[in-house]
Structure formats: structure tokens, C-alpha cells
Amino acid sequence: MRLISINVLTTGMVIGRTIWNEAGHPLLQKNVVVSDGIIKRLKQLGIQYLYIEDEISSGIEIEETVSHAKRTKAVKQITESFNKVKGLNSYSASLVLDQQSKVIGELVDDLLNSVTKNEEILTILTDTLIYDEYIYQHSFQVTLYSLAIAKELGYSYADLKTIGIGALLHDVGKMVIPTDILLKPGRLTDEEYETMKKHARYGFDILRNLHTVSLLVAHCAFQHHERLDGSGYPRGLVDYEIHPFAKIIAVADVFDAVTSNRVYRKKMLPSQGIEIIESGKGTMFDSRVVDALKRSIVHYPNGSIVLLSDGRRGVVAKQNIENSALPHIRIFEENNTLLKSTYLLSLAAEKSVLIEKVETDYIVNIE
Structure with missing residues (x-):
């Protein structure tokens, strides 16, 4: 199968890989012959890339590190856990997340098992993800990228577990952000952006009061937007002030953000996302972390x-x-x-x- 842009999809082509909607249901099955109606619908959904079957790519297969079924289950669990704290104050949210800690821990264990037992390079295909579910899909993908990077850097299983939980919950503070800003279908105003930036502090306030996870998890949420040169937020920390776990999640967070569909911006291919991260190596992002990302994920997906x-x-x-x-x-x-x-x-x-x-x-x- 071969990866193509929606711009060159034409009638008569054959779908090479099932396209799933954000709810985990098949939107378009593998081997379906493309029609004008299908093309119109895919464009309406904002899908930019898809796989087709043709002669030059015959026999080439693409397998994700995590199966579709496991991804759907994980995103559902993340969605349920996050929605339970939506609209609560930090104290109440902490109590709720403490009750969810077993589910969260088991979810990270499951993803960690997928990453550590798989000797192949990490492959995550995000081509059919719809923006209104972005925060939950993003949390899932940042967790996988963070675990892959941390594994490459040689962290212990215990540290991998903490990094995984920190990555999974790094954006939980967004549940405190007003919905009209969080789900705004377009770029934020300067004032709205300042409000959005508060999610790092909100996340820290929620997570630091959890009795069931390490305090490092809270610092992952607090520091994942900090940059080595002090240009990040919320505190403008510099290199030595940022925890190594947060440096990992920072790279995973930006890489997924630029390689995922957003309503206001087209996604980049993995190789393009790596170029973005590489451009900030040593200034915004930790050099060892950037190099580990480059070693642990697919730059050019099969079928490209x-x-x-x-x-x-x-x-x-x-x-x-x-x-x-x-x-x-x-x-x-x-x-x-x-x-x-x-x-x-x-x-x-x-x-x-x-x-x-x-x-x-x-x-x-x-x-």
C-alpha cells in the first residue's frame, strides 16, 4: 500500500487501509473503491493523507506499534478520566484522579508493555483523527512517544512508569480551561492564549495533591512547556531548572502537535516534524532527547x-x-x-x- 495526499485521490483508486473515525468506528473499509462522494466526505472530515493499494506498492504493509483496538480502548479510558475532573476545582479534581489512579496506572503499564516488548521503531498513524477529540488522542500519543524516547535513553522500568503517567496527565489542566477557548475552531487571541497557558499551572495544582502518584508527575505537567533557553512558560525556567522527565515530554508534546490534524493547521509528515524539533535542538529542546526521538520513531512511514x-x-x-x-x-x-x-x-x-x-x-x- 502507498501513502498519498487527499489532493491526488481519484475515483477508482482502492483504499489500502481502513480509515477510522474519532470514536473508533470504521469510516471507510480497506479495499473499498473510491468514488466522488467518498472523496468529498474525506475532505470534509479534514483527512489529509490515506493509504491506497496499487501496483508499485503491492505487498508493502504498515503496522502500528499499538493496535487499533488497544488505541481505542486507551483513548476511551483517557477521555473518561479527564471528563470526570472537567469543571472541578483543583482539590476536587485531585480526589477524583486519585480514585482513577489504578485505571491510569494499568493503562500506562499496557502501553509500556507495547513499547518495551516491540523491537521495531515506533510507528503511530494519526491520519484519521478528528480535532474535537484532539486532547485525548494527543495525551495517548504523547505517552507513547515519551515512553519510546525514555526507553531509548535507558531509563529504568520504574522511571518509565513515572514518565508514562506524567505524559498521560501532562494536559489534565486543560480540563479547567473554559470550553469555548479549549475547543475554539481557530487560532486563539492573545488574551485567550494567555488563559490557555495557565493549564500547566492548573495541572500542577491538581496533580501535586495526588497521594497515589509521584510528585514528579505534577512537575511533568508544570514544566512541559518550559524551554532550555528560558523562552517557555509558565515560569521561564532554563536548562538546569527543568526536570529531565519534563524535557522528554516537551519534545514528545511538540512532535505530536505538529504531526497531528488540527482545525487551524495542516499536519506535517513525521520527517517534517523531526525537522521542526531538530531546529530547536540545544536551544529549546534537550539534545539527548531530540537524538533519542530521532532514533526511536519512524521518519518515513512504509508506503511513502x-x-x-x-x-x-x-x-x-x-x-x-x-x-x-x-x-x-x-x-x-x-x-x-x-x-x-x-x-x-x-x-x-x-x-x-x-x-x-x-x-x-x-x-x-x-x-
Whole structure:
């Protein structure tokens, strides 16, 4: 299967991967033939990328680190836990979250098990997520990214568990933010943004009074928007003042934010998200954490069309677990001419050849 932009989806194409809505129900089943009505509906839902089946990508499969069923269950549990504290003061919210601590702990254990037992590079596909459920999906994804980074950095199981809970609850303070600001379908005004920024403090106030989790969890919520150079909020902390766990969640938080659908901004591909994080390496984000992110997640998902520096074009066929930036490419075109038969290129073996760009708008002309 092959990843394409909604802009080049045409009638007659075959859906390669089931598209799920935010409630976890199938919106469009695999192997369905695309019609004009389907294209219109997908655009209305804000879906930017999807997978199709075609000849050049035949046999290429994409598997997420966490199954769809496990993701749906996890997001449902996060939603229920967060909604129980919505509108409460910090003291009451703390009492409610204490009662939810067992569910939260078991959820993190489950995700931690998925990440630590899977030797493959972390793959999370967010192409069908709808913005009104963003906070819950975001909490789920930030948890997975944080666990993958922390695992790569060699943290103990106990620390991984604390980091996971901190990541899962890092945005719980948003439940105190007025709904009209939290779910505003567009960019916030300066005044609204100042209100939104208070969620870090609100989260700390809720979590520091929990008797069932480490105080470090509260500091994860308090500090995940702080930056090494002091440009973050709410306190403008600098490098040595920010806890290492919060530095991990900060990177995971921004990476997921830029690679997920938002109503006011188009999502980026993973490789583009990594470039954003890389641009802040050593200034806003901890260098070790950024490097760990780059080692632990998929840069170019299977099925992505890529243009190489020598002019060849191919589709990512499988990942390289030794270096996620250098996947195996199924070459199908040379000098703008389709080949009669494809062949596999290992970018790790030919290091002089680089990926120039991902081409989700590329149209294959097979005569």
C-alpha cells in the first residue's frame, strides 16, 4: 500500500487501509473503491493523507506499534478520566484522579508493555483523527512517544512508569480551561492564549495533591512547556531548572502537535516534524532527547513515495531498525522513467544517496 495526499485521490483508486473515525468506528473499509462522494466526505472530515493499494506498492504493509483496538480502548479510558475532573476545582479534581489512579496506572503499564516488548521503531498513524477529540488522542500519543524516547535513553522500568503517567496527565489542566477557548475552531487571541497557558499551572495544582502518584508527575505537567533557553512558560525556567522527565515530554508534546490534524493547521509528515524539533535542538529542546526521538520513531512511514538525491524515485518498503532515517526503498523509477521491474535499495548501504523529499502528491503514470 502507498501513502498519498487527499489532493491526488481519484475515483477508482482502492483504499489500502481502513480509515477510522474519532470514536473508533470504521469510516471507510480497506479495499473499498473510491468514488466522488467518498472523496468529498474525506475532505470534509479534514483527512489529509490515506493509504491506497496499487501496483508499485503491492505487498508493502504498515503496522502500528499499538493496535487499533488497544488505541481505542486507551483513548476511551483517557477521555473518561479527564471528563470526570472537567469543571472541578483543583482539590476536587485531585480526589477524583486519585480514585482513577489504578485505571491510569494499568493503562500506562499496557502501553509500556507495547513499547518495551516491540523491537521495531515506533510507528503511530494519526491520519484519521478528528480535532474535537484532539486532547485525548494527543495525551495517548504523547505517552507513547515519551515512553519510546525514555526507553531509548535507558531509563529504568520504574522511571518509565513515572514518565508514562506524567505524559498521560501532562494536559489534565486543560480540563479547567473554559470550553469555548479549549475547543475554539481557530487560532486563539492573545488574551485567550494567555488563559490557555495557565493549564500547566492548573495541572500542577491538581496533580501535586495526588497521594497515589509521584510528585514528579505534577512537575511533568508544570514544566512541559518550559524551554532550555528560558523562552517557555509558565515560569521561564532554563536548562538546569527543568526536570529531565519534563524535557522528554516537551519534545514528545511538540512532535505530536505538529504531526497531528488540527482545525487551524495542516499536519506535517513525521520527517517534517523531526525537522521542526531538530531546529530547536540545544536551544529549546534537550539534545539527548531530540537524538533519542530521532532514533526511536519512524521518519518515513512504509508506503511513502520518496525522491532520492540521485534522481531515483521509490516507495519506502521496510524500516531499518539500526537507523530509522535510512529505510529500505523499493525503486520503481530512474531518470523519470518507470522501470519494468523494481528493486530494493538500502540507504544504509549507499550512504551517498539521501532522501530529498517525500512526495505524497506524486502521480504514478503506469501505461
